[in-house]
Amino acid sequence: MGSHHLLEALIRAEGSMAATVLARLGVSPDAIADTVDEVDADATTDATPEETAARKMEIRVEGDEVHLVFRDEGTLRLTKAVNELTGDGPIHATGPVAGRFVPLWTQLNQLLIELMRTLKPEAEGEGKDVGKAGLLVRRVLHDRLRRRRPPMEG
Template structure:
């Protein structure tokens, strides 16, 4: 979560001091959202190396396969080295099967989380339901929806 998410959440926090100050300065939520969408977080301190790498990922779906594409140089280089050592594609068979379990689990958890965000579903039991967390979650949902409108990027 970057400072831009917090900024959008602050201006949308109905009745808060921050929202009042920002509105009194003539700043509205839509103007902030539009301006945030113009900038690239990679040019700021908000972008961690992990987020920068993640932004280069893509999930492609065919009839019966899902392809998780990594484009960051560090991951591509590591994958090439591993593939060279095993002499071809790395499959989850034999002694390395267990090493693929965390990847499978994380991918499925990510997909469920994306579905909940995109459908604006309620948080699961035990999740943080604090006012700030709900505001930020709403901002993240709105941001995903806006990005889908830009061709799904």
């Protein structure tokens, strides 16, 4: 979570000091959201090298397959090196390397479950355990995930 998520949550905290000050300064939630979408997070101190690489990733469904796409130079370089060692074909989770794929499978499924929780509408009574601040941040993340559609690279 970056400072931009906190900023968006602050202005949406109705009746809070932060929301009141920002409103008096003429700043609206939509203006913040639009500006956040325009600013390159990779050019700020919020972005770690891992987050910069992760922003180039994509998960998509094609038919009955899930494609996990990495576009960062480091992963591409490493994958090409392993591909050369395996005969330039796909790297399959079979034989002695099958167990090495288990953490990737586990982490991807956990990520998808977390994304579902973030994207689905809040259930009746949900949010009591999260707290007001956590609920605001969750709403901001939900809004950002829905409005943020990076252009397909290719």
